[in-house]
Amino acid sequence: MNPSYEQAQPWSISQWLNTVAPISLESLRGKVTVLHAFQMLCPGCVSHCIPQAKLIHTAFPSDKVQVIGLHSVFEHHEAMTPVALQAFVHEYRLGFPIGIDQADPADPIPLTMRAYRLQGTPSLILIDKAGYIRLHHFGQIDDLRVGAVIGQLLTE
Amino acid sequence: MNPSYEQAQPWSISQWLNTVAPISLESLRGKVTVLHAFQMLCPGCVSHCIPQAKLIHTAFPSDKVQVIGLHSVFEHHEAMTPVALQAFVHEYRLGFPIGIDQADPADPIPLTMRAYRLQGTPSLILIDKAGYIRLHHFGQIDDLRVGAVIGQLLTE
Amino acid sequence: MNPSYEQAQPWSISQWLNTVAPISLESLRGKVTVLHAFQMLCPGCVSHCIPQAKLIHTAFPSDKVQVIGLHSVFEHHEAMTPVALQAFVHEYRLGFPIGIDQADPADPIPLTMRAYRLQGTPSLILIDKAGYIRLHHFGQIDDLRVGAVIGQLLTE
Amino acid sequence: MNPSYEQAQPWSISQWLNTVAPISLESLRGKVTVLHAFQMLCPGCVSHCIPQAKLIHTAFPSDKVQVIGLHSVFEHHEAMTPVALQAFVHEYRLGFPIGIDQADPADPIPLTMRAYRLQGTPSLILIDKAGYIRLHHFGQIDDLRVGAVIGQLLTE
Numbered sequence: 265m266n267p268s269y270e271q272a273q274p275w276s277i278s279q280w281l282n283t284v285a286p287i288s289l290e291s292l293r294g295k296v297t298v299l300h301a302f303q304m305l306c307p308g309c310v311s312h313c314i315p316q317a318k319l320i321h322t323a324f325p326s327d328k329v330q331v332i333g334l335h336s337v338f339e340h341h342e343a344m345t346p347v348a349l350q351a352f353v354h355e356y357r358l359g360f361p362i363g364i365d366q367a368d369p370a371d372p373i374p375l376t377m378r379a380y381r382l383q384g385t386p387s388l389i390l391i392d393k394a395g396y397i398r399l400h401h402f403g404q405i406d407d408l409r410v411g412a413v414i415g416q417l418l419t420e
Numbered sequence: 421m422n423p424s425y426e427q428a429q430p431w432s433i434s435q436w437l438n439t440v441a442p443i444s445l446e447s448l449r450g451k452v453t454v455l456h457a458f459q460m461l462c463p464g465c466v467s468h469c470i471p472q473a474k475l476i477h478t479a480f481p482s483d484k485v486q487v488i489g490l491h492s493v494f495e496h497h498e499a500m501t502p503v504a505l506q507a508f509v510h511e512y513r514l515g516f517p518i519g520i521d522q523a524d525p526a527d528p529i530p531l532t533m534r535a536y537r538l539q540g541t542p543s544l545i546l547i548d549k550a551g552y553i554r555l556h557h558f559g560q561i562d563d564l565r566v567g568a569v570i571g572q573l574l575t576e
Numbered sequence: 577m578n579p580s581y582e583q584a585q586p587w588s589i590s591q592w593l594n595t596v597a598p599i600s601l602e603s604l605r606g607k608v609t610v611l612h613a614f615q616m617l618c619p620g621c622v623s624h625c626i627p628q629a630k631l632i633h634t635a636f637p638s639d640k641v642q643v644i645g646l647h648s649v650f651e652h653h654e655a656m657t658p659v660a661l662q663a664f665v666h667e668y669r670l671g672f673p674i675g676i677d678q679a680d681p682a683d684p685i686p687l688t689m690r691a692y693r694l695q696g697t698p699s700l701i702l703i704d705k706a707g708y709i710r711l712h713h714f715g716q717i718d719d720l721r722v723g724a725v726i727g728q729l730l731t732e
Numbered sequence: 733m734n735p736s737y738e739q740a741q742p743w744s745i746s747q748w749l750n751t752v753a754p755i756s757l758e759s760l761r762g763k764v765t766v767l768h769a770f771q772m773l774c775p776g777c778v779s780h781c782i783p784q785a786k787l788i789h790t791a792f793p794s795d796k797v798q799v800i801g802l803h804s805v806f807e808h809h810e811a812m813t814p815v816a817l818q819a820f821v822h823e824y825r826l827g828f829p830i831g832i833d834q835a836d837p838a839d840p841i842p843l844t845m846r847a848y849r850l851q852g853t854p855s856l857i858l859i860d861k862a863g864y865i866r867l868h869h870f871g872q873i874d875d876l877r878v879g880a881v882i883g884q885l886l887t888e
Contacts, residue, residue, distance in 0.1 A: 305504075305511045310466060316876075323876050343507035348461075351499035355461045408784075408791055411879020412886070419887045472720075479720050564628075564635050567723020568730070575731045617816075617823045622778060655819035660773075663811035667773045 269396035272389070275334065276375035277363035279346055281353055287361055289395060292330050296417045297391040301334040301365075301377065304344050304352040306385045312404045313386035314356060319407065320414070321360045328418060333362035336377040336385060341367070392417045425552035428545070431490065432531035433519035435502055437509055443517055445551060448486050452573045453547040457490040457521075457533065460500050460508040462541045468560045469542035470512060475563065476570070477516045484574060489518035492533040492541060497523070548573045581708035584701070587646065588687035589675035591658055593665055599673055601707060604642050608729045609703040613646040613677075613689065616656050616664040618697045624716045625698035626668060631719065632726070633672045640730060645674035648689040648697060653679070704729045737864035740857070743802065744843035745831035747814055749821055755829055757863060760798050764885045765859040769802040769845065772812050772820040774853045780872045781854035782824060787875065788882070789828045796886060801830035804845040804853060809835070860885045
């Protein structure tokens, strides 16, 4: 493995949706992981990145590519509560597992967001089969480029 | 006035956003009123109808056409709270007045929604200068047809 | 009639498509006329204005609003021939009458384009029931504003 | 190489645009080749596939991925002439090389279209670095899936 790649940190999740059991990063070794950090009241997430995550979820077999939503609330905490997220997930028909990024009582930035040094939402992180970060993108990125990285990682 | 048109009912609003004072239907006589009923977690509202309401708000002079958002929560009440709506309005940069439809303790349907017999969200109601309902549409409707009705009502 | 409105000039058409007989401006008195000037190889016409013209054609009854396409070729004359336009009209399923603006042997600008002082394509001209020009727009214009003018003219 | 892959046939081109010299398939060994078959008056090509080809052309370095447009005219031959295509390429600002599929005097289907057994336009063919066909798709296909195949082929 290229030593310049950074090992993905374990995520800190206070609650999971759309999965019967918590999902650890380690359990995803051997798959390409698409970590899609969003906030439910972030317009760019809703218009572009959530449809992109849904498309990735349906376009690739689940034993090869795993989409994980990460709800990293760093603003409007009182609005984007777990119960509000559940309604959002229901209405937008999101079918992939979503973890609620663990809040930090001392900081508006939640723990995983800080560990991954996310600049904001939306952020897209692609993790290879060995657990290394291969794409770390803040903001919108087009489907073609995301597909190309996923296609490359699938061959490794 | 055509006697077949229905007089618009007064609305029941528990809280206003984007206005320094409550707005009564009576105070809008002489203007065309665009009443845009939505829920902040309704995907069709977010993708189509809220952009349409924003466009109407900017396309016509405010002394001729008044856009009023009506947040008619009839599901996921615990998610679409006033504080959540405030965050939504901030993030989506909505500039027109928005009234929160008065909840009914005995019914999930709020009071204005029931008075106007809305079938759901999004709903668009066009009220003429004399206070009569001239369009009552559930679901999405294209900008061309909405524009044509507004254009007609402006000449009356 | 407001004396400041300009009377629409008769158009000069070398060939008609989608109509059994030529259509004169005079014959449209009593209807709102939507004159949609385009070129078949103009990208903005194809992506925005032709869909808009198709929508107007379907949204209003034909005895009230008449859409007329005007193929005003002022560049690439050798590419946008009548036979090429016929293929275009077939492939894009245009159902409204289209007149080919009469070429001027001495000038790349065709006759109707010059008579109407069009700046280029797309251009949209709305003519009221009495034959006066009420909107004269070069470039794209949104459906809402077009609808509003049509709605107003329909009431006159 | 997987023996089940089909070797791409040489193409038959009567005229090239956007290149100073003809481009042979053999000269592209070592690159991923994106062969994008279209007709300039095919609405689905214009709205979806040509923007996709333009995006591929800009998203990947030209020494790794080569986009080739193939103008395979099988209908409206009198409309989609070389001079019309030149105007189209100019107006739509296509920057990648485009070959005009060699017409067959005895058949409306041009030679390359028949050799590649294209069902129509748009068609997308991805050819790997060794000259084998790895994707052969008729109709629209989303950017994510195309990107994934390109990403995979780039690693080979």
